[in-house]
Amino acid sequence: MSMRPLDAAVAPSDYDGGGVDIRLRADASSRRPALIAFSLAIVWLLLGSLWGDLASFKLHWPDFLSGAGWLTFGRVRTAHLNSVVYGWASLAMIGTALWMIPRLVHQELRWPRVVEAGIWIWNVGLVIGIGGILLGFNDGLEWLEMNRYFADPLLVIGGGMIGVALLATLAARKVSHLYVSVWYIMGAFVWFPILFLLGNAPWWSGVESAGVNWFYGHNAIGLWLSAISLGAIYYFIPKVLGQPIYSYHLSLLGFWTLAFFYALNGMHHLIGGPLPTWMVTTSIVASVLMIIPVLSLAINHHMSMVGRFGALRYSPTLRFVVLGAIAYTAVSLQGMFTALREVSRITHFTHWTVAHSHVGLYLFVSFVMFGSMYYIMPRLVEHEWPSARLIRWHFWLVLIGIAIYVVGLTIFGVLQGLALLDPQVPFERSVTASLPGLYLRSLGGVLITAGHFVFAYHCYQMVRMPAVERALPNFYEVRPVIYSGAQVEEAS
Amino acid sequence: MMFPSSLAVILTGILLGGLSLAAFGWAWLRGQFSNLDAQSTVILDTRDYLLERPWETGVQRAEREAAYGPLVKPATGEWGGAE
Numbered sequence: 001m002s003m004r005p006l007d008a009a010v011a012p013s014d015y016d017g018g019g020v021d022i023r024l025r026a027d028a029s030s031r032r033p034a035l036i037a038f039s040l041a042i043v044w045l046l047l048g049s050l051w052g053d054l055a056s057f058k059l060h061w062p063d064f065l066s067g068a069g070w071l072t073f074g075r076v077r078t079a080h081l082n083s084v085v086y087g088w089a090s091l092a093m094i095g096t097a098l099w100m101i102p103r104l105v106h107q108e109l110r111w112p113r114v115v116e117a118g119i120w121i122w123n124v125g126l127v128i129g130i131g132g133i134l135l136g137f138n139d140g141l142e143w144l145e146m147n148r149y150f151a152d153p154l155l156v157i158g159g160g161m162i163g164v165a166l167l168a169t170l171a172a173r174k175v176s177h178l179y180v181s182v183w184y185i186m187g188a189f190v191w192f193p194i195l196f197l198l199g200n201a202p203w204w205s206g207v208e209s210a211g212v213n214w215f216y217g218h219n220a221i222g223l224w225l226s227a228i229s230l231g232a233i234y235y236f237i238p239k240v241l242g243q244p245i246y247s248y249h250l251s252l253l254g255f256w257t258l259a260f261f262y263a264l265n266g267m268h269h270l271i272g273g274p275l276p277t278w279m280v281t282t283s284i285v286a287s288v289l290m291i292i293p294v295l296s297l298a299i300n301h302h303m304s305m306v307g308r309f310g311a312l313r314y315s316p317t318l319r320f321v322v323l324g325a326i327a328y329t330a331v332s333l334q335g336m337f338t339a340l341r342e343v344s345r346i347t348h349f350t351h352w353t354v355a356h357s358h359v360g361l362y363l364f365v366s367f368v369m370f371g372s373m374y375y376i377m378p379r380l381v382e383h384e385w386p387s388a389r390l391i392r393w394h395f396w397l398v399l400i401g402i403a404i405y406v407v408g409l410t411i412f413g414v415l416q417g418l419a420l421l422d423p424q425v426p427f428e429r430s431v432t433a434s435l436p437g438l439y440l441r442s443l444g445g446v447l448i449t450a451g452h453f454v455f456a457y458h459c460y461q462m463v464r465m466p467a468v469e470r471a472l473p474n475f476y477e478v479r480p481v482i483y484s485g486a487q488v489e490e491a492s
Numbered sequence: 493m494m495f496p497s498s499l500a501v502i503l504t505g506i507l508l509g510g511l512s513l514a515a516f517g518w519a520w521l522r523g524q525f526s527n528l529d530a531q532s533t534v535i536l537d538t539r540d541y542l543l544e545r546p547w548e549t550g551v552q553r554a555e556r557e558a559a560y561g562p563l564v565k566p567a568t569g570e571w572g573g574a575e
Contacts, residue, residue, distance in 0.1 A: 022539070038526075104535065177531045178524060187515075191508060198504050208500060215501045235535060242540050242556070250530035252525070259512035263505050279498050310547035 044087025125154025352413025408440025
């Protein structure tokens with residue numbers, strides 16, 4: 001893509017990025033709340049990873065740590081999901097949103113103390129909710145297991161305080177045009193509270209409860225986790241490359257089609273269930289319509305990167321974010337096909353679904369959040385990451401780990417599904433068919449957890465580094481962070 | 493069976509769709525869809541264009557220089573890297 005002349009492309013007004021001064025003031029206003037959100041996100045990431053590994057071990061070693069009730073599969077698996085979704089991913093996204101919105105609207109973050117209080121209240125809710133799950137208090141709805149009377153209200157209050165402060169910042173903006181990332185992020189902060197309140201309302205029962213449950217569950221993925229992650233992708237790729245996104249028109253088309261079609265997707269989780277057929281069919285059609293936002297992102301990100309893939313060697317931000325964007329395309333295409341009845345017959349109720357959800361929640365959302373944090377953290381603590389080696393370890397451990405995890409569960413999940421469909425095959429054989437995949441899942445999970453501990457240690461090192469060392473520049477010339485061949489020796 | 497089992501989902505679907513429609517109308521009336529090429533640059537300021545990117549080819553670098561002027565060395569860890 002050829003460059004556009006500065007004077008023609010960037011009028012010195014609303015369309016200018018605003019200059020370094022505005023960025024620095026915006027960064028300073030969100031520094032403390034964003035750092036708190038990121039720090040707590042990492043704590044939940046570690047806890048969630050340990051719960052996930054434990055749950056995975058129990059699938060092939062069912063007697064492993066089975067003596068205590070709070071360590072049984074049903075509790076640790078649920079604690080894993082809630083820790084990583086509402087702890088790690090949500091808090092990392094909140095930190096990213098707190099840092100990005102003031103920058104994008106050229107306005108300092110409003111009510112930062114309220115935001116900080118909101119983050120702490122959200123975390124108290126998580127401790128009560130996830131602690132309650134481990135003690136056996138579970139609301140019994142997937143993605144909504146935390147107690148609706150003691151834990152969820154705290155998430156609503158805490159999240160509401162954060163959302164209101166962001167809306168106030170948006171209302172006081174000093175730009176008239178809203179960049180596509182603002183649409184994604186602020187859309188998520190409007191959609192999610194509605195969905196969370198609806199999903200947790202106590203009066204649903206029977207079939208309606210199942211419908212509302214998956215309406216919430218799927219939209220929490222698409223209109224909360226995906227929306228903020230997509231907003232981050234549209235910010236970091238052009239920012240690091242130093243050029244606008246390939247097609248801004250496509251990026252807006254992607255946002256508005258997501259806004260109009262995504263909400264109808266959730267019922268495809270209930271194919272074969274006792275819901276009106278028109279509901280499930282509508283959901284399948286809406287799922288296929290997701291090809292529009294998915295392709296718009298895929299084309300946009302690929303065409304923006306063409307000729308510049310070498311940048312992935314230099315920027316950990318770009319490396320994680322671009323892989324996350326690729327995973328978004330992959331998981332969305334998977335999701336579209338899985339929504340079809342013919343495919344769902346094979347994959348539903350198998351480990352394939354677990355692989356699919358990890359492509360979405362880990363390879364897409366978590367990778368984008370890692371990339372975002374690699375960019376944002378040095379600007380929050382005004383200090384460079386201490387070690388390129390630790391970044392490499394983090395990257396390769398989590399990438400290899402998730403590759404093993406997803407490939408293993410995908411292949412053996414399909415074999416499990418085919419065995420389940422064959423009436424001549426005894427049920428036990430569907431279990432043994434999936435067993436190699438479960439071992440691979442544990443292996444991948446352990447590697448991922450190791451990567452998370454490396455990342456957490458690196459963040460700790462960075463934040464705790466003495467001021468005297470912070471004052472020193474770490475390097476004067478830009479060199480690749482990911483090396484290949486002879487460069488490895490040169491780097492070490 | 494048709495509506496009692498799905499009323500909540502229908503109403504919330506309409507609410508979310510209605511909110512999106514309202515936001516779209518607001519964006520349309522406020523000119524959010526005009527001058528889109530210029531909008532795509534709001535996240536970049538002058539300095540972003542002028543930073544030398546070590547991964548760019550000679551041609552790309554020359555293009556950047558021709559469009560924006562002499563390039564400047566990036567600060568430490570400009571892209572979130574480390575050493």
